[in-house]
Amino acid sequence: MVNLARSGRILQTDMVFEGAHAxxxxxxxxxxxxxxxxxILILSAETPESLQTLEGKExxxxxxxxxxxxxxxxxxxxxVKEVLFTNFIMQ
Known part of the structure; x- marks a missing residue:
């Protein structure tokens, strides 16, 4: 869970990383x-507006x-071949 930039809102997310090899x-x-x-650095730099669209999440x-x-x-x-969000909640 991180605070989003310039908003007072938070993001809770779970991710799975798909690797090329074991x-x-x-x-x-x-x-x-x-x-x-x-x-933490990457997620906390995001704004709620940038994460509301499918393109923003991708x-x-x-x-x-x-x-x-x-x-x-x-x-x-x-x-890492792919980052998959398995949970994505903004409050």
Whole structure:
């Protein structure tokens, strides 16, 4: 759960990361604090307006995927292929 930018609103979300290989999940576990930090920074920079549309949510998923692959020093062919939201609540 994070506070959204310039709004006083919060976002609660759950995500699943689909990796190119089984090793991707293990690599993400090893750097979990860095992953959590990156997610907090990315999510808290969003505004409610940017997340109300399907396009906004898809763009957010792509930014998260790119950030995770940068942490892993991988690309989408060998690292995180997809970020899937399994819960997405703004209040």
């Amino acid at each position: 090793e991707t999940a293990e690599s993400l576990k090893v750097i979990r604090p860095k992953v959590q930090h990156a997610l 763009a957010l998923a792509q930014r998260i995927r790119k950030a995770l692959n940068a942490l892993l020093k991988e690309d989408e062919k060998s690292g």
